[in-house]
Amino acid sequence: MEETSITGYEIYHGFLSGYLNISQNREYLNQINVFPVPDGDTGNNMVKTLKTIVTGMRSTKSATSVMNGIADLSIVGARGNSGMILSQFINGIAINMDESDELSCSRFGIIVNESVAFAYEAMENPQEGTILSVIKKWSEAIFTESTRVKNFPQLLTLGFAAAKKALNKTPEQLKVLEENNVLDAGAWGFVSFLEGIETISENGFTPFHIRKKLNSYEIPENHNHDSEKIHRHQEIKFRYCTEVLLTDLQVPVGEIRSTLKKMGDSLIVGQGRNSCRIHIHSNHPDNVIKVLQPMGTIVQQKADDMIRQEQMVQSPISKVAILTDSIADIPREILDKYQIHVLNLKLSWDDDEYLDRLTITPEEFYRMQQSRKSFPGSSIPEKPLVRGLYTALLDHYDSILVLPVAKALSGTWMQMTKTAEEYNQKNHRITVIDTCLNSVAQGLLVVELAKAAAEGLTVQELSEKAEELKKRIRIFVSVSTFKFMVKGGRVSPLKGFAAAALNLKPIISLDSNGKGIAFDKAFTSRGLNSKIQKLIRNISESNGIERYALVHADALAKAEQFVSIVSNELDQESEYISSISPIVGMHSGKGAVAIGLITSRA
Template sequence: MNGQSIDYQELLFAFQQGAVQLINEKKELNQINVFPVSDGDTGSNLASLMQTILEETKDESTSVIDVLEKIADASLLGARGNSGIIFAQYFNGIYNNLLLQEEKDSVASFVKSVKLAIKEAYQAISNPVEGTIITVIRTWAEALNDDEQIHGHGLEKLLPKALTEAEQALKNTTKQLKILQRNQVVDAGAKGFYIFIEGFTRAFVNKQTAVKTMIQDDDSVKIEVSESRHSNAVKPNYRYCTEILLEQVTQTKEEIQEKLSTYGDSLIVAVNRGKARIHIHSNQPDQVLSYLNTIGQPVQQKADDMLLQYQVNTHKKAPIALVTDSIADLPAEYVLSNQIHVLPMNILIGNTSYIDKVTIQSHQFFELNKNQSERATSAQPTLKTIENLFSFLETKYEAILVITVAEKLSGTFHTVKEAAKRMTSSSTRIEVIDSKQNSAAQGLLVMRANEWIQAGLPFDELVKQVEIKRNQFKILVSVDNLDPMIDSGRIPQFIGKIAKKVNLKPIVSLNGEGEGKLSNFAFSLEKNEIKVLQQLKKLQEKNNIKRYAVIHANAQGRATHWESKLIEQFGFEPNYMMDISTVIAMSAGQGSVAVAVEIEESGD
C-alpha cells in the first residue's frame, strides 16, 4: 500500500460530493432528530456545515494536505449543533494527524490519520454516548483501516467495505438508545455522517456526482423544521442551545471543557490552531460568553431557545404566533410562559457581537463598554435569522403577527417585511406592524396583543386592533446623561447639545411617529422626576391608565423609588419592573429610569 498515493483533486471532489449529498438529505435528518434534543434541526445544522465546506473549497487546491487544511478550517467556521461540531473535530483530527505523517499524499498516511482522528472526535464530547454519530465514525474508520484488506490496494478498494460497515453501525443505533427505539428511527447525526460518507465513496470510487443539484447561491441553508414532531419529545434540562466560534484561543480543549462543564450539558468543544467551536446547552449563555471572552475573541454565536420550541411542539397555546424584537421590554418569564417569539438585536462591542438579552444583559453592557475607545453599536436581526424563525413558525401556526420597534428608530420593520415577502410558498399569513413604540411601551403593546390572541380574536380583527391601539401607549424616560442619546441619534443633535450645555435634564419620549423628542426640562434629576409624575398625573386625569411598567438602566434603587411613588399615585402596582433592553440602554445611558403606560381613551 505504501506505493499508492491519493489524487488530491479526486479527494476534493469526493469531499464536495459528500457535502452535496448531505445537503440534499437535510429535510429527512430534521424529521428523525430526537437525540439529544428533539429540536428538528440536525439536518439543517449539518447542511450549514457542508455549505461552508463547499464555499471554502472553491479555490484551487495544490495537494492532499492543502485539501484537508481547507476542510478543517471550513469545518470550524461552519459547524452547527452537536453533530456538526463532532464532524468538525473529526475533520480537524484527520488534518492534524496527516501533518505528522512522512508521506502526506499516500493512502497509508490518510487511512492512518482517519483512524487516529477517532480519539480527537471522542475528546470533543464531554459525555460520549454510543449509538450516535461517534459510533458510526469509529466503525467506518476502523473498517477502512483493516490491515488484512489494505495491503496493495488503493483507497477506491477500501471505501466500499468501510461504507457497508458504517451502514450496519447506523442501523444498530436504533437498538442502542431507548429514545431511538421508541421512535423507531436511527440517530440523525449518525445518519448524517453515513450520508456524507456514501456521497464521498460514490464520488471517489465511481466518479459519481451527487444526484441532486446543490442549493442556489441566493438560498442559504435555512433551518427547516419538520411538521411531524415526535410525541416522545423530552423537556430540555437547559433552555438555550448555545454555540460560539472563538479565534485567538489561549486555553486547551480540556481547560475549556472543565470550566464550561458547570454551566450546562451537551458540551462539545472542538479546538484547532487557535480556533475553537463550542456547543453547550445552558441557562446562562451570557455567563458562557463572558468566560470565553477572557480566553479568545468570539466571532460567531447563536443561542436557540429549546424550551420555547419544546413548549410550542407539545402544547401550543394559540393558532396565531406572536413575534416581537428584543427591544420590547417584557419579563423573560412572561415571554416564555406566553410563547412569544423574540427576534434578537445584535450588539457590537469592540470586535465582539452579542445577542441582546441572551448572551448579554444591560448591566453587563455597561461593564463591558466602559473601557472601549469606540462607541458600541447595534444592528437589527439578519434576514436569515428572521427567515429561519418564519420557517419554523409556518409549520406550527395558522398565522404570524410581528410587532416591531418603531420604524423611525430601527431598520427592523423593513427587514422583517422583506423576510415576510420571501415566504411566497407559505400558506401561513404574516402581518408585520410598526409599533411606533420602543422598550416597555412596545412591550405593553405586545402584552395587549397576546391577550387578544389568547381570547381567540380573529386574525384580521387582531391586526386592526393592534394598529388602532398602538397610539395609546406612552413612555417617559428620565435621562441623567444625554451623550448616549445624542451619539446614537435617538434625539436631534442640535437640541441635545443645547440641553447638555446648560445641564438640563429633559424627559425623553416618542412622538406619534415613533421619533425621539425632548420635553419638560429640569435642572436636576429630582425635579425631572417631579415633572414625570406630573405628566403622568395629567394623563391619568384625562384618560384611564390601564397598566404600566417601570424599567431602568442599571438603576434598581432609583427605579424602586419611582415604583413606590407610582403605586401611591395610580393606586395599583406596575405589571412589571425590569432592566431595560441592552439596545435601549446604549442610547438611554446608565442610570436612566422610564415609565411606560397604556391609556384607555373615552369609548375604549
C-alpha cells in the same frame, strides 16, 4: 488489481453530493431529535454546517489542499452537537494528511481510523449511540476493508453498509432513543451524508447548474404542524446552546476545556488548524463569553434558547409565531408564558461583540458603561441569521408575525422585511409590522399580540390588531443624564452642557412614527414626580389607561417610586417591572426609567 486513488476533485464532489442528500432530509432529522435535548434542530445544524463547507470550498487536484479548506470552513460553520463532532472528525482527517495530491485506499483507511480520536477527545463526555458511534464503526470498516479492497467505490460501499448497521443499533446504546422508538438524529444525518456520496457511482459528479444554486436559499413549504410529535418531554437543565469561535488562542485547548466544564454540560471544544470552536449548554452565556475573552479573539458567537425551541417543537400554544427583537423590554417569565421568540441584536464595544441580553446582561452593561470611555454601537441582524430563524419557525408554525423596534429607530425592520419577501413569493407566511415603538412600549404591544395569538387569532387578524393597538400605546422616558445621548450623537454637546448646568430632568417620548421627541421637563426630582403624576392623571381622564409597565436602567428604586405614583393615581398594579436592554441603555444611560401605557382610546 491495481489500487485506485482519489484526488481533491473527488473529495470536493463527495462533499457536494453528501450535502445535497442530507439537505433533503433536514426536517426529518429535526423531527427525530431527542438527544441531548429535544430542541428539534439537529437537521438545521448539520445542514448549516455542511452548507458553510460546500459554498466556500474550492476544487483543486490536491487532496490535502481541498481537505484543509474543508476543515477550516467546518470550524467556522459548525453548529450543534452533531455539527461540532463532524467538524472535529473532518479536522482530524486534515491534520493526519500529508502534502499529497492523491489518496490511495490503504492510506485513506489509515487516516480516517486515526481521526476518530479527534472527535472523541473534543467532547467532555462522549456518548455512544450517537454520531460518534457511527463515525467510529464507519472508520473501522474503511480501515479494515482497505487492506484487501483496492477500489474506492467498493470500499465506500462497504463503509456505508457498516455505518447503516451502526445507525440501527443506536437505540440499543442510548435509552432515550429506545423510549422514543427513533434512531439518533446526528447519526442518521451522517449516514445520509454518506448515502449522498454513494450516488456518485451511479449518477456521476454534481452538474454545474446544481452547484450554481448552492448559494441560493431554499424556502420551506407549508407543513402539517398537527402531526403527532414523537418526542417526550425532557428536563432542560441548561437553557442556552452557546457556541463561540476563537482565533489567536492565548492558552492551550485543555485549559479552555477545564475552565468551561463547570459552567454547563454537552461541552465540546473542537480544535482546527488555526482556530477553536466551543459548544456548551449553559444557563449563563454571558459568563462563558467573559471567561473566553482573555483566551483568544472571539470572532463568532451564538446562544440558542433551547427551552423556546422545545416549546416550539413539543407544545406550541398558537399557529402563529410571535417574533420580536431584544429591544422589546419583556421579562423572561412573560416571554416563556406566551412563547414569544426573540432575535437578540448585536452590540459591539471596542474590540468586543455581544448578543444583547444574552452574552451581555443589562447589569453588566451598566457597570461597564460607568468605566469605559468609549461608546458602544449596535448593528442590524445579518440576513443569514434572519433566514435561519424564519426557516426554523416556519417548520413549526403556519405563519410568523414580526414585531421589531420602530422603523425610524433602526434598520432591523428593513432587514426583517426584505428577508421576509423571499419567503412570501409563493405563500404569504410572514408579516412584518412597523411597531413605531421601542423598549417597554414595544414590549406591551408584543405581549398583547402573543396573548391574542394564543387565543387563536389568524395572522391577518393579528396584523389588524397590531395596527389598531400601536396607536393606543405611549412611552415616557426619564433620563438622569444627557452624557450618553451626547456620546451617541442623539443630543448636541451644547444642549447636553446646558441641560447639565440647569440640572434639567427631561421626559422623552416617541411621535406617531416612532421618532424620539422631547415631551416635558423638570428641574428637581420632586418636580419630575409631580410631572409624571399629572401626566398619568391627564391621560387617564382623557383616554383611559388599560395597562402599564415600567422598565429601568439599573434604577429599581426609582422605578418602584414611579410605580407607587402611578398605581396610587390609577388604583391598578403594573403589568411588570423589568430592566432596559443594553442596546436601549446605550443612549438612556444608567438611572433611566421608562413607563409604557396602553390607553383605552387612541
